[in-house]
Amino acid sequence: MPVSQTNLAGDLLLHLGRPGDGPLHERVKRALRAAIRDGRIEVGTALPPSRQLAADLGCSRWAVTEAYGQLVAEGYLEARTGSATRVRWSNAPDADSRRRAARQDPVARFDLAPGLPDLRAFPRRRWADAVRAQVTTAAFTEFGYPPPGGHLRLRRLLAEYLHRSRGVSATPQDVTVCTSVTDGVRRICHALRADGITAVGVEEPGWTRLREVIGAAGLEPVPLRADGGGLRTDELAGHPGLRAVLTAPAHQFPLGTVLVPERRAALLHWARQVDGVVLEDDYDAEFRYDRRPVAAVQGMDPSRVVLFKSLSKILSPALGIGWMVAPPRWTEHLHRADQAATQPSTLDQLAFAALLESGAYDRHLRACRKRYRNRRDTLVQALADQLPGTPVSGIAAGLHLILRLPATVDTAAVVRAAAARSLRVADLAAYHATEDHADHGLVLGYGNLADSAVHEAVRHLREAIEEGREGTREGSR
Amino acid sequence: MPVSQTNLAGDLLLHLGRPGDGPLHERVKRALRAAIRDGRIEVGTALPPSRQLAADLGCSRWAVTEAYGQLVAEGYLEARTGSATRVRWSNAPDADSRRRAARQDPVARFDLAPGLPDLRAFPRRRWADAVRAQVTTAAFTEFGYPPPGGHLRLRRLLAEYLHRSRGVSATPQDVTVCTSVTDGVRRICHALRADGITAVGVEEPGWTRLREVIGAAGLEPVPLRADGGGLRTDELAGHPGLRAVLTAPAHQFPLGTVLVPERRAALLHWARQVDGVVLEDDYDAEFRYDRRPVAAVQGMDPSRVVLFKSLSKILSPALGIGWMVAPPRWTEHLHRADQAATQPSTLDQLAFAALLESGAYDRHLRACRKRYRNRRDTLVQALADQLPGTPVSGIAAGLHLILRLPATVDTAAVVRAAAARSLRVADLAAYHATEDHADHGLVLGYGNLADSAVHEAVRHLREAIEEGREGTREGSR
Numbered sequence: 001m002p003v004s005q006t007n008l009a010g011d012l013l014l015h016l017g018r019p020g021d022g023p024l025h026e027r028v029k030r031a032l033r034a035a036i037r038d039g040r041i042e043v044g045t046a047l048p049p050s051r052q053l054a055a056d057l058g059c060s061r062w063a064v065t066e067a068y069g070q071l072v073a074e075g076y077l078e079a080r081t082g083s084a085t086r087v088r089w090s091n092a093p094d095a096d097s098r099r100r101a102a103r104q105d106p107v108a109r110f111d112l113a114p115g116l117p118d119l120r121a122f123p124r125r126r127w128a129d130a131v132r133a134q135v136t137t138a139a140f141t142e143f144g145y146p147p148p149g150g151h152l153r154l155r156r157l158l159a160e161y162l163h164r165s166r167g168v169s170a171t172p173q174d175v176t177v178c179t180s181v182t183d184g185v186r187r188i189c190h191a192l193r194a195d196g197i198t199a200v201g202v203e204e205p206g207w208t209r210l211r212e213v214i215g216a217a218g219l220e221p222v223p224l225r226a227d228g229g230g231l232r233t234d235e236l237a238g239h240p241g242l243r244a245v246l247t248a249p250a251h252q253f254p255l256g257t258v259l260v261p262e263r264r265a266a267l268l269h270w271a272r273q274v275d276g277v278v279l280e281d282d283y284d285a286e287f288r289y290d291r292r293p294v295a296a297v298q299g300m301d302p303s304r305v306v307l308f309k310s311l312s313k314i315l316s317p318a319l320g321i322g323w324m325v326a327p328p329r330w331t332e333h334l335h336r337a338d339q340a341a342t343q344p345s346t347l348d349q350l351a352f353a354a355l356l357e358s359g360a361y362d363r364h365l366r367a368c369r370k371r372y373r374n375r376r377d378t379l380v381q382a383l384a385d386q387l388p389g390t391p392v393s394g395i396a397a398g399l400h401l402i403l404r405l406p407a408t409v410d411t412a413a414v415v416r417a418a419a420a421r422s423l424r425v426a427d428l429a430a431y432h433a434t435e436d437h438a439d440h441g442l443v444l445g446y447g448n449l450a451d452s453a454v455h456e457a458v459r460h461l462r463e464a465i466e467e468g469r470e471g472t473r474e475g476s477r
Numbered sequence: 478m479p480v481s482q483t484n485l486a487g488d489l490l491l492h493l494g495r496p497g498d499g500p501l502h503e504r505v506k507r508a509l510r511a512a513i514r515d516g517r518i519e520v521g522t523a524l525p526p527s528r529q530l531a532a533d534l535g536c537s538r539w540a541v542t543e544a545y546g547q548l549v550a551e552g553y554l555e556a557r558t559g560s561a562t563r564v565r566w567s568n569a570p571d572a573d574s575r576r577r578a579a580r581q582d583p584v585a586r587f588d589l590a591p592g593l594p595d596l597r598a599f600p601r602r603r604w605a606d607a608v609r610a611q612v613t614t615a616a617f618t619e620f621g622y623p624p625p626g627g628h629l630r631l632r633r634l635l636a637e638y639l640h641r642s643r644g645v646s647a648t649p650q651d652v653t654v655c656t657s658v659t660d661g662v663r664r665i666c667h668a669l670r671a672d673g674i675t676a677v678g679v680e681e682p683g684w685t686r687l688r689e690v691i692g693a694a695g696l697e698p699v700p701l702r703a704d705g706g707g708l709r710t711d712e713l714a715g716h717p718g719l720r721a722v723l724t725a726p727a728h729q730f731p732l733g734t735v736l737v738p739e740r741r742a743a744l745l746h747w748a749r750q751v752d753g754v755v756l757e758d759d760y761d762a763e764f765r766y767d768r769r770p771v772a773a774v775q776g777m778d779p780s781r782v783v784l785f786k787s788l789s790k791i792l793s794p795a796l797g798i799g800w801m802v803a804p805p806r807w808t809e810h811l812h813r814a815d816q817a818a819t820q821p822s823t824l825d826q827l828a829f830a831a832l833l834e835s836g837a838y839d840r841h842l843r844a845c846r847k848r849y850r851n852r853r854d855t856l857v858q859a860l861a862d863q864l865p866g867t868p869v870s871g872i873a874a875g876l877h878l879i880l881r882l883p884a885t886v887d888t889a890a891v892v893r894a895a896a897a898r899s900l901r902v903a904d905l906a907a908y909h910a911t912e913d914h915a916d917h918g919l920v921l922g923y924g925n926l927a928d929s930a931v932h933e934a935v936r937h938l939r940e941a942i943e944e945g946r947e948g949t950r951e952g953s954r
Contacts, residue, residue: 070769124613135604140597145592146794179818183819186818295547317620319824320822336689337659337689338659341663343797345795345825347796
């Protein structure tokens with residue numbers, strides 16, 4: 001119900017808050033503004049003279065004139081000489097929007113969804129120490145705007161690291177720091193578009209989010225099949241005009257295969273012929289358990305490849321640190337003001353640089369490699385024990401594997417049945433852009449699965465698969 | 478000069494590096510890969526049998542077969558049964574790109590360019606402590622992907638803070654954490670475009686970077702004049718079809734004026750009539766020295782305004798933390814996967830939340846307000862002493878003021894002459910989209926000017942202005 005001039009003081013007193021909430025004139029102003037905004041005082045209402053309201057509220061006249069003056073400046077009130085101060089503005093808020101409750105995804109007890117590293121293993125102390133060391137010793141100028149491609153110290157160390165570990169050929173200037181692989185792909189897509197490129201080949205199946213990012217940037221994602229040898233480069237010929245392709249040569253997602261040598265060469269040959277570019281998603285290439293990782297395709301032709309990596313699979317996606325290596329042809333666009341605005345904190349860039357420089361990053365990688373290899377072995381053994389005859393595919397690498405299921409199992413039903421057991425798994429079909437595919441199974445990520453939970457998780461998975469089988473049978477009746 | 482099969486061992490020995498660089502087979506592989514990539518071994522060259530190369534290098538045969546095998550997998554070599562292993566690939570690198578030197582902007586001795594807070598005053602210890610406290614106590618699940626709009630704890634605290642300090646009306650869900658005002662504007666532009674909006678009104682003069690961001694997002698920036706009363710809302714009528722406008726009502730940049738009450742109301746009236754949206758750049762509104770800051774326009778109609786803020790003017794642009802308040806109509810797009818990928822580190826979000834919660838942020842703001850007010854007073858006095866009769870304009874607020882100069886002074890020459898004295902200042906003309914304007918002067922930022930340097934900086938500025946005057950005289954001869 002609207003408040004008239006006469007009961008305004010009462011309404012304000014109800015909303016004045018406590019003395020600890022600030023000086024009285026502030027509290028008067030806030031209460032009056034809220035009364036206007038919430039529609040409790042209508043437009044055109046004349047406010048009581050300041051002397052009268054001050055008396056009613058038991059405050060100084062100054063506090064009221066101060067509040068009136070402020071709200072006039074803000075446009076809520078209007079004051080005319082020789083006339084009462086009146087309400088100029090009113091807006092009833094959207095009460096529903098205020099009541100929407102906070103929603104957070106419930107945390108699954110068993111996390112077998114792909115995409116996460118071991119969150120329990122984040123080197124908390126080392127990170128906090130690295131940040132402190134950088135924050136306390138950095139020159140004050142480091143607290144200004146970072147250069148467009150990121151802090152040069154980090155870019156130099158990344159160029160060295162990528163050369164040493166991934167065979168990447170890059171100067172520090174070729175490295176651009178971004179917030180994630182997704183951010184990097186988003187940024188390069190805008191650069192490609194500005195260069196007249198209208199479509200990007202994507203692996204089918206492939207990482208759904210990057211396909212969405214390509215579409216959101218106004219480019220057409222063109223599915224190209226992937227198989228046991230990685231991306232089928234022979235499909236490139238079927239798309240004349242295509243000049244860009246996104247692929248994960250070291251470890252195809254989700255199939256878990258490696259791009260075979262013939263196709264590596266064919267891919268670059270194609271890129272040269274069409275004056276094109278290969279977007280190399282090198283997301284988890286450090287984790288190979290049976291042999292040394294295959295080097296990046298980027299090293300074979302740095303002028304034709306943009307490489308993307310991040311800390312999301314190595315340390316944590318919460319850090320929001322990624323980087324890309326791009327030929328000079330693209331870097332100018334990547335460093336444009338609108339693109340460069342999405343950079344991780346300079347302090348975090350310097351902390352990461354310190355971890356690279358001290359060797360702590362390499363030690364962390366070695367420890368992770370050992371942990372994930374063991375966990376993968378345990379998981380594969382548990383699957384063989386509990387689900388005999390159900391084949392596992394994908395090379396011994398990364399943070400996920402594929403559990404192949406017979407076509408008689410409803411994989412979507414398995415995912416739902418697993419969720420009901422607080423077990424997160426992913427349906428292989430979810431990574432296909434089309435319905436037309438032969439792959440049938442689950443993608444199991446073991447990065448964030450507690451070692452102690454592997455056996456129990458697989459037991460729950462077996463039960464969920466049993467339900468999926470029954471669901472299919474029921475469905476076919 | 479290419480290396481033949483016979484002198485390959487010699488070339489590799491030169492590039493093997495030291496034992497500390499890793500296991501021998503790794504070093505062989507790296508040297509061989511580099512020899513191929515740098516074009517020292519040509520495509521088609523047959524490599525020596527592994528036994529022979531091992532003898533030449535003085536290593537085990539295993540080390541050589543391991544290296545060959547790896548490079549076959551990577552596509553550099555090809556192995557055919559019964560035939561020598563041959564080089565499949567070669568690529569001479571772009572030597573020029575490798576030699577490009579690191580470039581960093583030289584740091585000016587006197588920083589009077591607008592846009593920076595006091596970088597010397599960054600609360601280093603408090604920030605490091607806050608990060609450490611959050612990193613060491615956060616639940617392990619916090620190291621996963623943050624929710625699309627940012628961490629809910631920060632969003633709740635920001636909604637409270639904005640309500641208290643800026644009269645903003647928002648639920649935590651209305652707040653989206655981004656990396657900067659630039660990033661926020663970039664993101665909303667993509668949302669506007671998806672909604673069919675093709676142009677955005679911008680203030681003339683105005684902040685150039687945001688104009689560029691609007692253009693880069695594929696929208697047309699439409700200049701609307703600003704004057705002593707802020708944005709001239711009467712100009713909106715001259716652009717039928719316009720449905721979005723970007724403005725800084727609390728403190729127009731660069732003019733330093735406040736949007737007057739009549740225009741605040743007119744702006745929202747227009748937005749309702751055209752079903753449009755006001756983009757409110759609230760970049761430095763906390764810093765008002767003569768009175769309490771005018772509340773945000775957002776509070777007058779939360780359904781029609783998107784508000785942008787960041788830590789860039791409060792703590793440091795190096796942190797890469799910004800936030801925006803948007804009506805539900807836009808948040809869905811803002812939280813899309815490609816948009817949400819550009820988020821600051823969750824750990825930094827939590828550290829910032831802790832500063833808000835403990836009151837440290839408010840204390841920091843109060844200290845800044847006092848420091849900047851004093852510095853502004855000192856600067857204004859120094860300008861009056863050294864450049865008598867040269868008017869200063871802009872309200873007592875924010876981190877910059879305008880020094881008006883007569884049309885006889887070549888302001889571009891002044892900026893150059895100042896730079897030669899290691900003094901950074903900005904030409905007011907640089908913030909105009911068109912040549913056609915009456916404003917003539919310099920924009921002086923005092924945020925990052927050392928208190929002790931104010932007088933010396935103004936002396937240098939006076940000399941630079943003298944030169945600009947002479948330059949004009951010479952030019953007119």
